[in-house]
Amino acid sequence: xxxxxxxxxxxxxxxxxxxxxxxxxxxxxxxxxxxxxxxxxxxxxxxxxxxxxxxxxxxxxxxxxxxxxxxxxxxxxxxxxxxxxxxxxxxxxxxxxxxxxxxxxxxxxxxxxxxxxxxxxxxxxxxxxxxxxxxxxxxxxxxxxxxxxxxxxxxxxxxxxxxxxxxxxxxxxxxxxxxxxxxxxxxxxxxxxxxxxxxxxxxxxxxxxxxxxxxxxxxxxxxxxxxxxxxxxxxxxxxxxxxxxxxxxxxxxxxxxxxxxxxxxxxxxxxxxxxxxxxxxxxxxxxxxxxxxxxxxxxxxxxxxxxxxxxxxxxxxxxxxxxxxxx
Numbered sequence: 001x002x003x004x005x006x007x008x009x010x011x012x013x014x015x016x017x018x019x020x021x022x023x024x025x026x027x028x029x030x031x032x033x034x035x036x037x038x039x040x041x042x043x044x045x046x047x048x049x050x051x052x053x054x055x056x057x058x059x060x061x062x063x064x065x066x067x068x069x070x071x072x073x074x075x076x077x078x079x080x081x082x083x084x085x086x087x088x089x090x091x092x093x094x095x096x097x098x099x100x101x102x103x104x105x106x107x108x109x110x111x112x113x114x115x116x117x118x119x120x121x122x123x124x125x126x127x128x129x130x131x132x133x134x135x136x137x138x139x140x141x142x143x144x145x146x147x148x149x150x151x152x153x154x155x156x157x158x159x160x161x162x163x164x165x166x167x168x169x170x171x172x173x174x175x176x177x178x179x180x181x182x183x184x185x186x187x188x189x190x191x192x193x194x195x196x197x198x199x200x201x202x203x204x205x206x207x208x209x210x211x212x213x214x215x216x217x218x219x220x221x222x223x224x225x226x227x228x229x230x231x232x233x234x235x236x237x238x239x240x241x242x243x244x245x246x247x248x249x250x251x252x253x254x255x256x257x258x259x260x261x262x263x264x265x266x267x268x269x270x271x272x273x274x275x276x277x278x279x280x281x282x283x284x285x286x287x288x289x290x291x292x293x294x295x296x297x298x299x300x301x302x303x304x305x306x307x308x309x310x311x312x313x314x315x316x317x318x319x320x321x322x323x324x325x326x327x
Contacts, residue, residue, distance in 0.1 A: 026047055026052060026054050027047060029054050029056055029075070030042075030047070030054065030073065030075075033075060034142070034143065036140075036142045036143070037103075037142055037143075037147060040138070040140055040142065040147050040149070041073060041101055041149075044099065044101075044137055044138055044149040045071050045099045045101070045149070047071070049070050049071070050070065051066075051068060051069050051070045051071070051095075052069065052070060052071040052072075052073070053066055053069055053071075053072050053073070053093075054072075054073045054075065055072070055073065055074045055075060055076060056075060057075050057076055058076070059076070061086060061089075064089070064090075064093060066093065067092065067093050068093075068095055069093050069094050069095060069098055070094075070095060070098055070099070071098065071099045071100075071101075072090060072093060072094060072098070072099070072100050072101070073101040074090075074100070074101065074102045074103075075103070077103060077104055077105060077145065078102045078103065078104040078125070079104075080120070080128070084128060084131065084132055084156065087128060087129065087131075087132035087134075087156070088132055088133075088156045090132070091132050091133045091134070091152055091155065091156055094152040095152070096152060096153070097151060097152065097153070098151070098152045099137070099149060099150070099151055099152075100134060100149075100150050100151075100152065101147070101148070101149050102129075102147075102148050102150075103142075103145045103146065103147045103148065104120065104125050104145060104146055104148070105119050105144065105145050105146070106119055106120055106121060106122045106125055106145075106146045107119045107120065107121050107122075120189075121189040121218075122139075122146060122215060123188065123189040123191070123192045123195060123215055123216040124189045124190045124191050124192065125146065125148070126139070126148070126195055126198070127189070127190070127191030127192050127193070127194040127195050127216075128191045129148065129150050130191075130194040130195060130198070131156065131157050131191055131194050132156045132157075133152055133153065133154040133155050133156045133157070134150035134151060134152055134153065135150060135151050135153040136148070136149075136150055136198055137149040137150055137151055157194070164190040164191075165186065166185060166186050167183055167184070167185060167186070167233050168183070168184060168185075168186050168193075169181035169182070169183055170182050170183075170184055170193075170252070171252065171253070172250035172251060172252060172272065173250070173251055173252070173253055173256045173268070173272075174242060174250070174271065174272060175268060175269070175270060175271045175272075176268055176269075177268045179253070180237070180242050180250075181237075182234060182237055182242075182243070182250045182272075183233035183234060183236055183237060184230050184231065184233055184234070185224060185229065185230040185232065185233060186221070186230075187217055187218065187220075187221030187222070187224050187225050187230050188216040188217055188218065188221055189216055189218055192216035195216055196211070196252075196254075197254075199211045199213075199214055199215075199216065205286055206286070207285045207286055208284050208285055208286060208289075209285070209286035209289050225326050226325055226326055227325070227326065228319075228326045231274060234274050235274075237274075238274055241271075242271070243271055243272055243273060243274055244270070244271040244272070244273045244274070244308070245273060245274055245275060245308065245312060246273045246274070246275045246277075246280075246307075246308040246311045246312050246315070247270055247271055247272050247273020247274075247275075247276070247308075248267045248270065248272055248273060248276065248277065248293050248296070248297070249272060249273075249276040249289070249293070250272035250273075251272075259290065260290065262294075263290060263293055263294060263297070266297045266301075267293060267297060270297075270300065275311070275312060275315045276289070276292070276293075277292040277293050277295065277296035277311060278292040278293075279315040279318060279319065279324055280292075280296075280310075280311040280312075280314035280315040280318065281295060281296075281314075282318060282323060282324055284324060296311065
């Protein structure tokens, strides 16, 4: 072997030793977090690939400078003193399809070995991650903390900061298919709106046409929804002439597209209403909602004013008599 060949061979061997040493250190660091954490991470990503960074406990955030990463494991509890800035930074460091592991203490999980100044809800933490351009892969409660695995699938959603306001605008389909902002009292944890697709994909809809097993609702929010209190800000839309007092439900674009085509084509000729037809007809389930609108629209097309008056008084009677409650 020539001296040049020997040098290349020694260099290659040194690189392999260095790579194996890095690999072993990575595994050891994660194994020190406990069997459950180690299993959670290794079941969701291979640690033998290149471009992996593990941020050790108490290691500064400023140490995260390497970009083009396949996997980033942060063993430090996730906090939000800087809002979304840190998560946006993580998004920037990862390649498309890159995996990010984090953990956070959330409300509803008993503290054990970890301590946190302020706990967030599971819905808010997951919503913040989706807002930051990640898709949820898996999450698990381990030793008093929520461990989360997400994948980078988009850039951060730099949208208006109304995620924590008590009165929030929601985009809905109005008359002639135009979009309008309908205002409601927040009944969900902050950032929960980003989890709509995830929750429906995991649990589907219940019999009343709402996402099933929806963990995004706050305890107070459930009470507010039960008695339609969250709908009160729609009076503003009513005064602006964007909503009618009685009419078809103001739906999101995604929900609107799920309706039968005949309902879609007929309902856009009218303003959505604060009081939907199913309340008057006592048809609150998912299929009943659609059939109630079909009945209402048939009557509305023949007797526009009388239909709204009739449905208004029937709805008020049903609510006051306790025959129907909001879902």
